[in-house]
Each structure stands twice: as C-alpha cells, then as structure tokens.
Amino acid sequence: MAEIRIKGVAKDFGTFTALHDVDLTIADREFMVLLGASGCGKTTLLRIIAGLETATKGEVWIGDRRVDQLPPRERGIAMVFQNYAVFPHLTVFENIAFGLRMKRMPQAEVTRRVTRTAELMHIEQLLKRYSGQLSGGQRQRVAVARALAMEPEVILMDEPLSNLDALLRLEMRAELKGVLAGSNTTTIYVTHDQVEAMSLADRISVMNGGKIVQAAGPVEVYRNPAARFVGSFIGNPPMNFLSASPAGAGQWQVGGQVFAGPEAPAAEFAIRPEDLHPSDTGLPAEVRVVEPLGPHTLVTATVAGQPFRAVIDSTLVPRPGDVLHLAPMADRIRWFNPETQKAL
Structure with a gap:
C-alpha cells in the first residue's frame, strides 16, 4: 500500500x-x-x-x-x-x-x-x-x-x-x-x-x-x-471579481444589480466568464476588446469601472464601446470574504 x-x-x-x-x-x-x-x-x-x-x-x-x-x-x-x-x-x-x-x-x-x-x-x-x-x-x-x-x-x-x-x-x-x-x-x-x-x-x-x-x-x-x-x-480566462455593497439582509448590490448572497459584514461577488449570458437585464458591461475564438467569443469589458470578461456565443459579435448586459447563472455565483479572501 x-x-x-x-x-x-x-x-x-x-x-x-x-x-x-x-x-x-x-x-x-x-x-x-x-x-x-x-x-x-x-x-x-x-x-x-x-x-x-x-x-x-x-x-x-x-x-x-x-x-x-x-x-x-x-x-x-x-x-x-x-x-x-x-x-x-x-x-x-x-x-x-x-x-x-x-x-x-x-x-x-x-x-x-x-x-x-x-x-x-x-x-x-x-x-x-x-x-x-x-x-x-x-x-x-x-x-x-x-x-x-x-x-x-x-x-x-x-x-x-x-x-x-x-x-x-x-x-x-x-x-x-x-x-x-x-x-x-x-x-x-x-x-x-x-x-x-x-x-x-x-x-x-x-x-x-x-x-x-x-x-x-x-x-x-x-x-x-x-x-x-x-x-x-484556475480557469482561462479566470474568475471575475466585483465589489459588492449591502442592499438588505442577504442582498448585495453589484454593478447596479441586486443579487441574493450571504449574510455577512462584507462580501465580494465572483462569477466565471462562461457562466454569463447576454440579456435585457443583467450586469452592464462596457465592451473594450472583442476576440473571436471560433466556437465562442471572448469579450473583455468593464463593469462599474472594474475589469470583467465574458465568454459568449460566437454568433454575437459586439463592438468596442457597446454596452452588453450580462446575466450571471444564479447557481454559479460565488462569494468571498474581502478581508480573509476565503469563500463564504
């Protein structure tokens, strides 16, 4: 053994x-x-x-x-x-x-x-x-x-x-x-x-x-x-991280949107780029760079002035300067303690 x-x-x-x-x-x-x-x-x-x-x-x-x-x-x-x-x-x-x-x-x-x-x-x-x-x-x-x-x-x-x-x-x-x-x-x-x-x-x-x-x-x-x-x-591109502010018990405001999250003194929002999809509502992402990669497109953007990436369907080709609303998959959102940097 x-x-x-x-x-x-x-x-x-x-x-x-x-x-x-x-x-x-x-x-x-x-x-x-x-x-x-x-x-x-x-x-x-x-x-x-x-x-x-x-x-x-x-x-x-x-x-x-x-x-x-x-x-x-x-x-x-x-x-x-x-x-x-x-x-x-x-x-x-x-x-x-x-x-x-x-x-x-x-x-x-x-x-x-x-x-x-x-x-x-x-x-x-x-x-x-x-x-x-x-x-x-x-x-x-x-x-x-x-x-x-x-x-x-x-x-x-x-x-x-x-x-x-x-x-x-x-x-x-x-x-x-x-x-x-x-x-x-x-x-x-x-x-x-x-x-x-x-x-x-x-x-x-x-x-x-x-x-x-x-x-x-x-x-x-x-x-x-x-x-x-x-x-x-882990991940290429890696996870996105956005600052969050309290919006009530177990509620957090992120990029102008409100998400259910942990009941904690402070939290940081995280989502993987492939766990987002274009939507009429969602995080407003100002497009900076668009990279067509065959089966999908990698979009580098900013949300509330913070760097943000999304992997979207290759049939969608936004242009730099566009605002793309990206809705996270609710069960894929993760939260971290900003001080200890450990998962909540």
Missing part, C-alpha cells in the same frame, strides 16, 4: 520559508497534482518526498514507513524530471533497464520489464535506438518507461511535459493518464499548467506561498474555489 502522508512539513532556505507546515494525505494509487505558480513551493515539496531535499521539520510517510530520514534509494520512489534525464550514450533498451541492472535483477526479468513498459509507452520499435536519435516526445516516453519498469510504489513527476509542443503535450497527457490508471502506483505530479492538472488529476492541491490553499477534485476546485486565489488561478 502506497498511501502518502505529509505531516507538518516546512522548509526554510535561510530567512526564506518555502513551505509552511504542509499537511496532505494522498490515497493509495491516487493521481495527485500539485498546482501553482513558480515559487509556490510545489517542487520543493516534491523533492522532500523524493529525498532530494531535507525538510526543516515535519514527517513523510509512505504506507506504514516513515521515509523522510531514509536515503532516496530506500523510499520505493521513481522520479521523472522536466529535462528527461535519459543517457545519450545508451540505447532505449539500456536506458529503461538502467535502474533494474543497478538492482542486479536477473536478465530475464530485466528483459520482461523493459519489453512490457516499452509496449505500454508505444516505444517498443525504438528499443535499439540511441536517445540522440529520438524526438523530445520519444525521449519523454523513455523516461516514463524507465520509471514504470522499476514498479515503484510512488512515481514523482516534475513538470515532465513542459518542454513539449502543445499537440505533443495533449498526446502525452492521454498516454500518461491511461498508463498510470492501469498501474498500482501512487502518482504525484507537479505542474503550473492548469489544463494538465484538470485533465490528469484525481485531486488537485492548489499551492500558493508555500501553503496548500485547497485540495479537492478538479470539478470541485473549479466550481467551488475555497479561496479567491484558487478562483483567480
């Missing part, structure tokens, strides 16, 4: 604190994505789990073993790096077999594992080639195959697709999801790409400033952000 428990892990680099008392449990065979902007602490946390970095305090458990005091080779972990880290002087077969041979496995078992993982990653026809003869996508497949061949309890992946072009990333995402779903491995995957996170994860841990802001399923993170940061980081 490869449940991972991270208990109160903190990391200081001199006077800078990269991680603040992080607690996280990752279920056996779960695909967990650590998502956040550069500098949020996600790679530092991954390296602590791997044993490449020592925590200032806290514990890391894999199953019933505390591993934060063990060397990396004793943790039952394989890692896939951003730069692939395949050996150019070895063939694909030798690259995949490298870790197995370091463990002095019998040649028959080495051949079996290399063949099986090469077939899983669709690179069996490349086994005799050297890595210098491969494309970036093929080298990435070799790196993943080498990790899978070790049959680890845990696979850690640090932005493994960031060096690939958009089409190849799409292909590799589907490949990874299919292969890892059929394995017995617990996966932790680091990325700053929210599309990767949403498409791959069983759960997403959104990180900011060395803390986990929310850990939940992709739909939950998207639809019900626990904090303003999550709503602003």
Whole structure:
C-alpha cells in the first residue's frame, strides 16, 4: 500500500520559508497534482518526498514507513524530471533497464520489464535506438518507461511535459493518464499548467506561498474555489471579481444589480466568464476588446469601472464601446470574504 502522508512539513532556505507546515494525505494509487505558480513551493515539496531535499521539520510517510530520514534509494520512489534525464550514450533498451541492472535483477526479468513498459509507452520499435536519435516526445516516453519498469510504489513527476509542443503535450497527457490508471502506483505530479492538472488529476492541491490553499477534485476546485486565489488561478480566462455593497439582509448590490448572497459584514461577488449570458437585464458591461475564438467569443469589458470578461456565443459579435448586459447563472455565483479572501 502506497498511501502518502505529509505531516507538518516546512522548509526554510535561510530567512526564506518555502513551505509552511504542509499537511496532505494522498490515497493509495491516487493521481495527485500539485498546482501553482513558480515559487509556490510545489517542487520543493516534491523533492522532500523524493529525498532530494531535507525538510526543516515535519514527517513523510509512505504506507506504514516513515521515509523522510531514509536515503532516496530506500523510499520505493521513481522520479521523472522536466529535462528527461535519459543517457545519450545508451540505447532505449539500456536506458529503461538502467535502474533494474543497478538492482542486479536477473536478465530475464530485466528483459520482461523493459519489453512490457516499452509496449505500454508505444516505444517498443525504438528499443535499439540511441536517445540522440529520438524526438523530445520519444525521449519523454523513455523516461516514463524507465520509471514504470522499476514498479515503484510512488512515481514523482516534475513538470515532465513542459518542454513539449502543445499537440505533443495533449498526446502525452492521454498516454500518461491511461498508463498510470492501469498501474498500482501512487502518482504525484507537479505542474503550473492548469489544463494538465484538470485533465490528469484525481485531486488537485492548489499551492500558493508555500501553503496548500485547497485540495479537492478538479470539478470541485473549479466550481467551488475555497479561496479567491484558487478562483483567480484556475480557469482561462479566470474568475471575475466585483465589489459588492449591502442592499438588505442577504442582498448585495453589484454593478447596479441586486443579487441574493450571504449574510455577512462584507462580501465580494465572483462569477466565471462562461457562466454569463447576454440579456435585457443583467450586469452592464462596457465592451473594450472583442476576440473571436471560433466556437465562442471572448469579450473583455468593464463593469462599474472594474475589469470583467465574458465568454459568449460566437454568433454575437459586439463592438468596442457597446454596452452588453450580462446575466450571471444564479447557481454559479460565488462569494468571498474581502478581508480573509476565503469563500463564504
């Protein structure tokens, strides 16, 4: 069993604190994505789990073993790096077999594992080639195959697709999801790409400033952000936020319109751009920029002088200077505490 428990892990680099008392449990065979902007602490946390970095305090458990005091080779972990880290002087077969041979496995078992993982990653026809003869996508497949061949309890992946072009990333995402779903491995995957996170994860841990802001399923993170940061980081374009003023018990005035909301001393209104539709009534949005994007149109506007975006049907093409009334879907409106920035 490869449940991972991270208990109160903190990391200081001199006077800078990269991680603040992080607690996280990752279920056996779960695909967990650590998502956040550069500098949020996600790679530092991954390296602590791997044993490449020592925590200032806290514990890391894999199953019933505390591993934060063990060397990396004793943790039952394989890692896939951003730069692939395949050996150019070895063939694909030798690259995949490298870790197995370091463990002095019998040649028959080495051949079996290399063949099986090469077939899983669709690179069996490349086994005799050297890595210098491969494309970036093929080298990435070799790196993943080498990790899978070790049959680890845990696979850690640090932005493994960031060096690939958009089409190849799409292909590799589907490949990874299919292969890892059929394995017995617990996966932790680091990325700053929210599309990767949403498409791959069983759960997403959104990180900011060395803390986990929310850990939940992709739909939950998207639809019900626990904090303003999550709503602003997840989604392209991100959530709209508008100031609100009290208009009675549980009533709030936003952009000249009144909406039912929480009974609280203060609140901020939030809605996703795709959860709006043109209407005779609704928020008056003064159009600034119109971007036709094929199946839909992205409108950048202002509401009561505040920036606002809407995704509308491509058959509607307003012009800059027009006032477009946009009605929010009532069940998609979210509210945040302006002081704590947490969801209400």
